[in-house]
Amino acid sequence: MEDQLREKAKELLEGGEIKVVIGYGWNNRKTRITPVFITKAEDVDKLVFNALCVNNLSIYLTRKYKDIQAMGKPAIVAKGCDIKNIVVCISEGQVERDNVHIIGMTCSGVVYKQELWQGELKDNIMPSKCHNCDVRNPHITDSVIGDPVDFTPPEEPAGMLFDKIREFDSKPASDRWEFWNEHFTRCVKCYACRQVCTLCYCERCITDKNQPQWIETSAHPRGNMAWNLIRAQHLAGRCTQCGECERACPVNIPLNMVNSKLALTVKESFGYRAGYDTEEHPPMIVYKPEDEEDFIR
Amino acid sequence: MSNAKVKAEIVSKEVEGKDAPWEPRITALVCNWCTYAGADLAGTSRMEYRPNVRIIKLPCTGRIDPLFIIKAFEKGADGVLVSGCHPGDCHYNAGNYHARRRWIGFNSLMEFIGIDMKRLHFSWISASEAIKWVDLVNDVTEEVKKLGPFGEYQDINKDGL
Numbered sequence: 001m002e003d004q005l006r007e008k009a010k011e012l013l014e015g016g017e018i019k020v021v022i023g024y025g026w027n028n029r030k031t032r033i034t035p036v037f038i039t040k041a042e043d044v045d046k047l048v049f050n051a052l053c054v055n056n057l058s059i060y061l062t063r064k065y066k067d068i069q070a071m072g073k074p075a076i077v078a079k080g081c082d083i084k085n086i087v088v089c090i091s092e093g094q095v096e097r098d099n100v101h102i103i104g105m106t107c108s109g110v111v112y113k114q115e116l117w118q119g120e121l122k123d124n125i126m127p128s129k130c131h132n133c134d135v136r137n138p139h140i141t142d143s144v145i146g147d148p149v150d151f152t153p154p155e156e157p158a159g160m161l162f163d164k165i166r167e168f169d170s171k172p173a174s175d176r177w178e179f180w181n182e183h184f185t186r187c188v189k190c191y192a193c194r195q196v197c198t199l200c201y202c203e204r205c206i207t208d209k210n211q212p213q214w215i216e217t218s219a220h221p222r223g224n225m226a227w228n229l230i231r232a233q234h235l236a237g238r239c240t241q242c243g244e245c246e247r248a249c250p251v252n253i254p255l256n257m258v259n260s261k262l263a264l265t266v267k268e269s270f271g272y273r274a275g276y277d278t279e280e281h282p283p284m285i286v287y288k289p290e291d292e293e294d295f296i297r
Numbered sequence: 298m299s300n301a302k303v304k305a306e307i308v309s310k311e312v313e314g315k316d317a318p319w320e321p322r323i324t325a326l327v328c329n330w331c332t333y334a335g336a337d338l339a340g341t342s343r344m345e346y347r348p349n350v351r352i353i354k355l356p357c358t359g360r361i362d363p364l365f366i367i368k369a370f371e372k373g374a375d376g377v378l379v380s381g382c383h384p385g386d387c388h389y390n391a392g393n394y395h396a397r398r399r400w401i402g403f404n405s406l407m408e409f410i411g412i413d414m415k416r417l418h419f420s421w422i423s424a425s426e427a428i429k430w431v432d433l434v435n436d437v438t439e440e441v442k443k444l445g446p447f448g449e450y451q452d453i454n455k456d457g458l
Contacts, residue, residue: 177411
């Protein structure tokens with residue numbers, strides 16, 4: 001699979017149209033997978049692909065990374081789940097479909113965190129998104145690397161995350177408040193969740209605006225609550241639950257849980273799942289006259 | 298209406314009357330064309346209703362950012378009331394439809410986070426529905442009064458200060 005990938009990268013770079021291949025590679029000590037940016041055909045051996053490639057590289061396509069955009073047309077090594085984020089970016093006009101070459105990787109799952117890796121990919125170290133993955137054979141690509149994977153996701157979303165959400169929904173409101181308040185209070189406002197998110201591509205985030213300041217920027221519970229609520233709200237109907245925010249969080253706030261809850265709501269209410277169609281508008285910018293409104297008096 | 302003005306209004310409506318015996322403070326974010334006119338009609342018709350509601354007039358429900366609601370709670374509102382034109386009646390054609398989509402998401406988020414949903418109300422009130430407005434304000438005030446002050450949110454306000 002890696003040989004196939006390297007060959008493809010070489011072919012693309014030698015072809016001249018692709019200026020940079022964004023992919024996965026080892027760090028110097030060969031202990032962790034980090035992003036690599038290959039600009040010369042002779043460097044393609046640095047590219048690797050294995051179960052440690054959990055990072056979502058699609059962020060490098062957004063306008064957060066002007067230096068990468070300046071290099072020219074990129075090719076990106078992407079798993080099905082990463083392609084979902086690219087698709088949202090395309091549907092929101094952030095990336096042009098013709099302006100990126102997607103090298104889709106067939107995937108049998110990745111580890112939740114690289115630290116958990118002990119030489120073998122087991123179910124219990126895979127994130128919930130892998131247990132429910134319907135894009136192990138990538139859905140929107142320019143070229144596909146690897147053999148087709150045979151996997152049918154369960155009909156009802158399964159895995160630890162969804163079990164937790166279901167359990168959580170049945171708890172009384174005061175317990176839920178206590179749970180989230182405890183988590184959000186620990187927030188240190190490092191904004192790693194925002195920085196790592198492909199879809200938080202605003203050049204000026206609402207939290208950076210101070211005339212007027214809607215969200216307090218100090219790491220105080222009040223501002224933390226506002227920030228985390230608004231972050232989730234701004235991702236409603238857009239988040240693909242890649243889980244990068246949760247992985248990046250230094251204080252382990254279960255951010256993916258809020259995101260997934262909203263994704264479930266959006267699917268239930270609008271029948272929309274983010275990341276499958278480059279033409280469809282995100283649900284929060286369109287409407288249907290018959291949208292449900294049983295909570296409105 | 299600029300963001301700065303909206304914020305100043307939310308803040309000013311929440312600090313007044315701090316020392317009076319406890320009465321729920323309800324912040325109402327209403328649309329200029331329907332609910333505000335409806336409330337106006339209630340006033341000119343000499344209808345009486347609970348004085349706990351602080352009205353903030355906005356051009357359209359589509360103008361209501363979820364941040365307004367969070368800010369109102371932050372600044373001490375015990376309940377928030379959001380109201381605008383009935384579907385199909387929007388002065389700007391579709392503002393309330395967009396708002397409704399946003400609320401569906403935000404409502405589910407607030408519920409998930411554990412905010413008591415008796416403190417957050419959404420409604421459609423047209424310019425002629427003064428009676429509905431009066432009933433709604435009375436109902437919401439009564440409900441929130443039963444719940445007592447929004448201590449949970451006030452606690453996070455105090456934490457660490």
